[in-house]
Amino acid sequence: MKVTISRRAHFNAAHRLYRKDWSIEKNDEVFGLCNNPNFHGHNYELIASVTGEIDQETGYVLDVKILKDIIKAEVEDVFDHKNLNLDVPDFKDLNPTAENIVVIIYNRIKAKLDSKFELEVILYETPRNFVTYSGK
Amino acid sequence: MKVTISRRAHFNAAHRLYRKDWSIEKNDEVFGLCNNPNFHGHNYELIASVTGEIDQETGYVLDVKILKDIIKAEVEDVFDHKNLNLDVPDFKDLNPTAENIVVIIYNRIKAKLDSKFELEVILYETPRNFVTYSGK
Amino acid sequence: MKVTISRRAHFNAAHRLYRKDWSIEKNDEVFGLCNNPNFHGHNYELIASVTGEIDQETGYVLDVKILKDIIKAEVEDVFDHKNLNLDVPDFKDLNPTAENIVVIIYNRIKAKLDSKFELEVILYETPRNFVTYSGK
Amino acid sequence: MKVTISRRAHFNAAHRLYRKDWSIEKNDEVFGLCNNPNFHGHNYELIASVTGEIDQETGYVLDVKILKDIIKAEVEDVFDHKNLNLDVPDFKDLNPTAENIVVIIYNRIKAKLDSKFELEVILYETPRNFVTYSGK
Amino acid sequence: MKVTISRRAHFNAAHRLYRKDWSIEKNDEVFGLCNNPNFHGHNYELIASVTGEIDQETGYVLDVKILKDIIKAEVEDVFDHKNLNLDVPDFKDLNPTAENIVVIIYNRIKAKLDSKFELEVILYETPRNFVTYSGK
Amino acid sequence: MKVTISRRAHFNAAHRLYRKDWSIEKNDEVFGLCNNPNFHGHNYELIASVTGEIDQETGYVLDVKILKDIIKAEVEDVFDHKNLNLDVPDFKDLNPTAENIVVIIYNRIKAKLDSKFELEVILYETPRNFVTYSGK
Numbered sequence: 001m002k003v004t005i006s007r008r009a010h011f012n013a014a015h016r017l018y019r020k021d022w023s024i025e026k027n028d029e030v031f032g033l034c035n036n037p038n039f040h041g042h043n044y045e046l047i048a049s050v051t052g053e054i055d056q057e058t059g060y061v062l063d064v065k066i067l068k069d070i071i072k073a074e075v076e077d078v079f080d081h082k083n084l085n086l087d088v089p090d091f092k093d094l095n096p097t098a099e100n101i102v103v104i105i106y107n108r109i110k111a112k113l114d115s116k117f118e119l120e121v122i123l124y125e126t127p128r129n130f131v132t133y134s135g136k
Numbered sequence: 137m138k139v140t141i142s143r144r145a146h147f148n149a150a151h152r153l154y155r156k157d158w159s160i161e162k163n164d165e166v167f168g169l170c171n172n173p174n175f176h177g178h179n180y181e182l183i184a185s186v187t188g189e190i191d192q193e194t195g196y197v198l199d200v201k202i203l204k205d206i207i208k209a210e211v212e213d214v215f216d217h218k219n220l221n222l223d224v225p226d227f228k229d230l231n232p233t234a235e236n237i238v239v240i241i242y243n244r245i246k247a248k249l250d251s252k253f254e255l256e257v258i259l260y261e262t263p264r265n266f267v268t269y270s271g272k
Numbered sequence: 273m274k275v276t277i278s279r280r281a282h283f284n285a286a287h288r289l290y291r292k293d294w295s296i297e298k299n300d301e302v303f304g305l306c307n308n309p310n311f312h313g314h315n316y317e318l319i320a321s322v323t324g325e326i327d328q329e330t331g332y333v334l335d336v337k338i339l340k341d342i343i344k345a346e347v348e349d350v351f352d353h354k355n356l357n358l359d360v361p362d363f364k365d366l367n368p369t370a371e372n373i374v375v376i377i378y379n380r381i382k383a384k385l386d387s388k389f390e391l392e393v394i395l396y397e398t399p400r401n402f403v404t405y406s407g408k
Numbered sequence: 409m410k411v412t413i414s415r416r417a418h419f420n421a422a423h424r425l426y427r428k429d430w431s432i433e434k435n436d437e438v439f440g441l442c443n444n445p446n447f448h449g450h451n452y453e454l455i456a457s458v459t460g461e462i463d464q465e466t467g468y469v470l471d472v473k474i475l476k477d478i479i480k481a482e483v484e485d486v487f488d489h490k491n492l493n494l495d496v497p498d499f500k501d502l503n504p505t506a507e508n509i510v511v512i513i514y515n516r517i518k519a520k521l522d523s524k525f526e527l528e529v530i531l532y533e534t535p536r537n538f539v540t541y542s543g544k
Numbered sequence: 545m546k547v548t549i550s551r552r553a554h555f556n557a558a559h560r561l562y563r564k565d566w567s568i569e570k571n572d573e574v575f576g577l578c579n580n581p582n583f584h585g586h587n588y589e590l591i592a593s594v595t596g597e598i599d600q601e602t603g604y605v606l607d608v609k610i611l612k613d614i615i616k617a618e619v620e621d622v623f624d625h626k627n628l629n630l631d632v633p634d635f636k637d638l639n640p641t642a643e644n645i646v647v648i649i650y651n652r653i654k655a656k657l658d659s660k661f662e663l664e665v666i667l668y669e670t671p672r673n674f675v676t677y678s679g680k
Numbered sequence: 681m682k683v684t685i686s687r688r689a690h691f692n693a694a695h696r697l698y699r700k701d702w703s704i705e706k707n708d709e710v711f712g713l714c715n716n717p718n719f720h721g722h723n724y725e726l727i728a729s730v731t732g733e734i735d736q737e738t739g740y741v742l743d744v745k746i747l748k749d750i751i752k753a754e755v756e757d758v759f760d761h762k763n764l765n766l767d768v769p770d771f772k773d774l775n776p777t778a779e780n781i782v783v784i785i786y787n788r789i790k791a792k793l794d795s796k797f798e799l800e801v802i803l804y805e806t807p808r809n810f811v812t813y814s815g816k
Contacts, residue, residue, distance in 0.1 A: 040761040155465075304745070551809060
């Protein structure tokens with residue numbers, strides 16, 4: 001019996017969408033307002049979902065406290081109240097679009113989970129825009 | 137790396153569930169209050185989710201502004217503040233159940249997307265009732 | 273010690289904003305899309321809040337079940353799955369704007385409450401637009 | 409055309425996570441605060457999703473009223489305002505973790521549905537923690 | 545310039561509504577399902593709102609971290625994962641209705657705030673039922 | 681009959697809490713993580729509520745479209761996708777705490793409303809932290 005457990009978390013961050021190797025004009029054309037050189041920001045909401053067999057001893061797939069602690073160490077402590085472009089090494093050479101952020105978060109959490117588990121991460125950039133990645 | 141981007145939108149509409157070729161009694165029996173001949177209505181909430189590869193240049197699967205514009209042209213401009221039975225040709229001979237509406241919306245958005253993308257549409261008729269269609 | 277108890281409820285209805293004694297042009301100018309002659313509709317969400325002293329015997333201001341039953345009889349049974357303009361006598365000669373609806377709902381609930389209680393009603397026409405009335 | 413219809417419901421219950429065959433110390437170590445011998449509780453929110461072909465006659469996959477009634481009889485009437493450990497026979501010898509509850513709910517609803525339908529159940533223990541089961 | 549700052553928090557607890565000095569029959573009549581002798585429970589959501597002048601030095605009415613810490617010490621640490629009737633001395637002789645709980649929480653937070661501030665507390669017993677108290 | 685109409689809006693922005701005339705140490709002590717020199721950001725949600733008499737001709741207190749347009753011109757066009765400290769003149773010499781932002785927004789909207797109306801503005805910095813100002 002495979003069950004999925006999901007945990008919601010959040011962090012606040014500034015970012016700017018642009019490529020250093022493009023002209024200002026091209027960045028403006030592709031990224032519009034998101035290319036504000038002074039940055040803008042979001043309250044990112046995150047749902048991490050782990051799928052696995054129920055442990056017959058505990059009745060848990062995974063103690064949600066373990067998942068909560070991984071999210072804290074790998075996401076909140078690294079991204080919260082930060083400028084993604086300037087403060088987070090993962091985005092030194094990577095444009096912090098929602099798509100790229102969700103892949104980074106997936107990889108960070110996946111590396112801390114037993115390989116027997118499947119993982120899916122949903123990242124809300126706003127309540128109206130969100131992205132999903134499950135390593136496929 | 138396949139990522140899903142999702143966009144939330146909404147429209148308000150009146151509708152009535154019934155079949156012209158059934159008696160009033162049969163319509164009442166099957167559709168109950170939803171068969172009010174004077175119509176009732178909903179704030180429909182919509183989530184359109186597009187799955188594809190991340191473009192390595194932009195970091196986008198698809199600029200969410202493009203998805204937003206497709207939803208505006210194909211759904212909001214056509215359905216918002218309308219009577220689905222009387223004002224929207226798609227439902228001239230189709231009972232506007234949530235199931236039928238979500239298929240129509242899926243087909244309208246899918247036709248405007250590059251065929252390399254997969255699409256899923258969720259339609260909330262109320263916060264407690266919703267339907268999902270992904271073309272399968 | 274005055275405490276306020278609040279109860280959330282909802283109903284779905286069709287409506288049209290217009291005045292019979294105005295021309296089509298004037299109705300269109302003032303009410304825009306809301307003047308669709310075929311109606312449109314909403315999932316109305318309602319919060320009724322009753323303020324009074326805590327009964328020292330029960331620890332209740334008012335058993336919330338009583339408030340729930342009043343809302344059912346006076347609002348849900350009368351408005352749900354209805355066309356406000358055509359099916360609800362309160363709006364026979366009254367334009368069903370959110371403002372007018374909330375006053376009608378306030379009056380209907382207030383008439384069933386002991387006069388020692390104060391009442392406030394919030395009516396959400398959409399998650400983004402709402403109105404509040406407290407009889408002042 | 410396979411469409412999924414989803415219905416949201418809720419119940420309030422008390423529970424305690426522990427195993428009778430473990431020592432207090434081991435229960436405390438594994439279940440922490442959730443092992444309070446006097447119980448704690450939750451507002452459980454539930455989403456039951458049924459997938460099937462659209463009936464070409466009615467435009468329904470399944471009348472959502474039928475799904476609502478099954479949820480009422482099989483979940484709300486059995487679990488609401490109850491102590492899961494003491495009042496609900498399903499948990500007489502089963503630790504009421506969110507994972508175990510969602511499997512029980514899935515089995516209860518599945519048994520009442522035509523076998524042609526697929527079912528998925530999401531159970532929110534809190535707005536931040538939830539589990540999903542689809543019988544796989 | 546008086547501004548109100550609000551902080552949302554939550555705790556999970558079991559409770560039972562009844563009076564020791566009433567018969568089972570009277571308790572059942574007045575409190576219905578809420579009088580389950582084995583308890584039931586809720587995810588209580590809390591909004592504490594503090595009103596005062598903006599400090600011209602900091603731009604804060606009150607550092608929200610101070611409010612968060614008061615809520616943690618006075619509410620979450622005392623009520624979370626507890627049985628309100630059995631584990632929380634405040635309810636030893638007080639029926640834990642939402643009305644009585646919100647007054648207790650108000651008094652606990654108010655006692656830790658500078659007397660220059662006004663306080664209002666909203667307590668959600670469920671997403672549909674909530675109570676408000678502001679010391680009047 | 682005085683009714684309140686409310687409109688929800690939103691904008692995304694970066695900001696940093698600090699005073700130019702304080703040392704880094706003092707800014708860190710008072711503003712903590714919010715003093716990140718590279719900025720962080722939020723999805724700000726806004727509710728503007730206007731109170732007045734119902735116009736007996738239209739049934740409106742104020743056409744919500746007018747309120748929506750004022751919010752767009754005075755708040756969204758000025759603050760959205762901006763760095764509050766660097767891009768918005770209102771905060772050139774004013775620390776952009778939630779309290780100061782809500783007062784600025786109140787003043788901007790109030791100046792565009794007929795003086796017969798009362799105004800209240802709620803500003804959510806996160807779903808858990810918000811502030812309210814009504815000009816008192």
